[in-house]
Amino acid sequence: MSTLVIDNLSIGLPEGADRRFAVKDMDMAIEMGQITCVVGESGSGKSMTANALMGLLPPGVTVEAGKAVFNGEDVLSLPEARKQALRGAEIAMIFQEPMTALNPLMRIGEQISEVFAAHDLYTPSQRREKALHLIREVGLPDPEKIIRAYPFQLSGGQRQRAMIAMALALEPKLLIADEPTTALDVTTQAQILKLILDLRDKHGMAVMFITHDFGVVAEIADHVIVMREGKVVERGRAAEVLGNPQHDYTKRLLDAIPTGKLPKARPPRDVPALEIRGLRKIYRTGGGLFKPVREVRAVDDVSLTVARGEVLGLVGESGSGKSTLGRTAVRLVTPDGGQVMVGGTDLAALSDEELRKERHKVQMVFQDPYASLNPRQRIMGALTAGPITNGVPRAKAQERARELLEIVGLGAEAATRYPHEFSGGQRQRIGIARALAMDPELIIADEAVSALDVSIQAQVLDLLRDLRERFDLSILFITHDLRVAAQLCDRIAVMQKGKLVEIGTVHDIFLSPQQAYTRQLLAAVPGADWAKENVDA
């Protein structure tokens, strides 16, 4: 039986938007007790659909046509008072950003009890009892303490659990989850997914789960709906869509997803491009008059080598120290100890002035395509500033810049434009060209594809693969995503809490991991089993 039936839904965008409709002529049904995943890339209209159901559309965005029948009434055309009564009681929602979705000035217990208060249910002491019960149910430790805690005292995963507790408070018939695990680490993500599955089994509610990640789909979906630019392109049972996709777009998305398919192993090389020996970086916080000093060993005695022409993946969860390691290796951060040997020079030991002259040897490709280019500088300026500072004649630097823009697939005319004229993926290409312009001995790519949609991610990975062949690049590829690492890297190093846990070839790490933490990470990768089946097939 269907809990919710959406019929011919169209959502209009305000004037001046890049298209007329966020969602056009959309139909879907969410079945009782089942999890329906709505999958799509950014701009597909998947979140707009969810917000429309909750009456949470941003100003200017309106439902222009269609019905969404829930409990026999069309939730889109209900009067506001009735919608308000439905929200939280019959239909509940959880959001992507656990860090900002909770009121920072209100205790967790208060925020949960508020759901009851909003619907005029129970006495204050009953509400407290129920809140405690919910906190226990979503697996938060020490409920008596959590109920009095403020959001900033909780981790991201704990906050998301608190959000889920709120959503479940009144046993809604429909739970809408809008990318609820996207902002979380893989291991936390796995726990939250499991929690949602368990709760669904226990309470039997319907779940509309919005995600961009087919791995997550493989983990939890009963039904799948694939959306693109406001339209449904494919739908069906999860196993069918994943195993036998019909629509081209779905196929492309699935192809783009880094799977367990491992590239052929390359023969190891032994001329080092980068040698890190005993690297240490400690962050100290606090240490005021009355506060004790807190030490965080961000990088704790790490040694590793990237051979010339090799791509080494550096994998870990947030807080593992992988980014600090990368930033220390380029000396954006000065280490507290150890050596960073590049081409015979120890970057860690140079003075600021000497370092400026050696900077060109190691370059970096950054994570955020929107922050990594100066909005007030033309692309040409971004690509030539470095070489010119290093003594390359202006004309030659400009010629090289145009050539590189061709190579990364943008065309030489891109040089005269400003960053805001490019999309995220194009900006990452510019970032890569900028790194190459310095003729570095090593490139450090710090989450270079993490901010991109899957299909764009695949294109940028293809480019990197192509470039490494062409220029025999040495790359330290930092990522939180094991699947991505498997696509590009020769070897993988796993970090946890500042320490190097394990390092080995991709085959070793994936097929015979030695350390418990590596195995845990691999197991947490969403869709891991499904990916393996794919390899076997």
Place this chain on the structure above:
Amino acid sequence: MDILIAILSRVAKAAVTLLAIAVLNFFLLHAAPGDPAVVLAGEAGAADEQMIAQLRERFGLDQPFYLQLGKYVWGIVQFDLGYSFRQGMPVSQLIAERLPATLLLTMTAFFISLGLGIWLGVAASARVGKASDSLLTTLALLFYATPLYWAALMAVLVFSVWLGWLPAFGFETVGADYTGMARILDIGRHLVLPAMTLGLFFMAVYMRMTRASMLEVSQLDFVKTAKAKGLGGAAIRRRHILRNAILPVVTLAGLQAGQLVGGAVLTETVFAWPGIGRLMFESLAARDYNTILGVFIVSAAMVILFNVITDIVYRIVDPRIGARA
């Protein structure tokens, strides 16, 4: 315990700032053109040779510079702000007599403007895009552009001269010798116009700030969460938006307190309000630098007091602060 330490360290910091202002005061006194002794004597007609020699000795002007500085600052620590030759009494005594009137005026104006400002700001933010919002924001913009002293003069013209509703100047009716409740009411009647005109500008500031802050907070994710819970618009505004939006307004109010004290000079001048602002104006005409600087340091102390209070309020309201560092 933590909060006590925080308050103590905040007060210690305030004391250091006050000392620094004392040092600045000393340099200003010496920066005035001409012989400091002559400056000190002012143009009170008392600048004969013997007097100046006395002054030199009394203020140690024949001593090395750093000793003079030390002596001056030490004097201020003991509430010795020098002597007003013009008025024939110690500056600290002059100020002490006038301070209550200024405190009454600025505190009243502060709470009226903050209360009304926040209330109107919330009201405007709830009606964004509607005519009432436009009217409120336009009025705020107008008040924001109006010179305090001009508003005061116009208020006198309208409410005292033309309508005859309220007294035009003074702290109370001279010669009426009211006592008890009658006196309080009389002072209250005299207070209305000065407090309203002083508060008008700041009300506009707080209203604009509250409105902007409310609108900004209403964009945040947790407001969406609150809506998803099924809370109504009014409850969301009160429980979620206002609580978060008011923090920056409180901080701003603390910072603006300095301007309020400065504005009191203008208001008190127009209304002949017997406070330290009026004292400063009178001393300007008389070039009584000791008194001017005395008023200056006392008003700085008032501002610091306002700041300490708002800091402590902030610390109590925002749970994150204690744990953040």
Place this chain on the structure above:
Amino acid sequence: MWKRFSSNIGAMVGVVLLLAVIVIAVIAPMLYPGGPWQMVQRPFLPPFAQDAYPFGTDTLGRNVAAQLAYGAQVSLLVGLVSTLVALLIGVPLGALAGFYGGMVDEGAMRFTEFFQTIPNFALAIVLVAIFQPNLTSIILAIAIVSWPPVARLVRAEVMSVRKREFVDAATLAGLSKPRILVTQVLPNTVSPIIVMASLMVATAILLESSLSFLGLGDPNAMSWGYMIGAARTVIRSAWWLSFFPGVAIIITVLALNLIGEGLNDALNPHLSRKGRA
């Protein structure tokens, strides 16, 4: 950007008003070659009584209209120059504090906080009183009490821009720190500085008029605040002597505030970021 600004009605009203004030200030010597101090008629001539003196005459029989026109010169001059001086102090200090951090930041911010704590109007009074009232001391006094917010704003902006990845990229390109600050970071802080500057001109005009009202104006320059101050004692008999200069101040300050708000909406559009989601 210009399109967004010009479609803002308030901002365009502000531009028109400000242009009018500027034109009046510029052509004042042509309109009233005798200057603002010349006695032209009997004292206390009410407004609109004679076409030649639409705003009447003052206590000494001087033309109020001429005084208003010359007053515009002083207001605009003081507002502009003192804002420029305040920017010259605040921008470098804030930029260095935000960019270098650490002890530089600590020192610069303590210094700024100290100045921010001092009640600014009281400090301006003290400074002008001690250094004798003239245009230079007034401009400097206003600049000295106005720069702390600039320093804080620039520091905050620089700190946020400094954390963006393109600054890291410039470091890796081997650019020196001062060059990164000037060519990469500062250009990205210009918009909020422009907005703040336009609002500061308005505040400076209010400050100047307040100083003049208290008798701390330049004795050789006719200013709106001075006019109101001089007419304060005769408010019962000659309301227009206080009224019109006040209206002139309100119009000018309002115009600048409207422009500042329009610039703010045009340069820092909150909505444009959402277009991406």
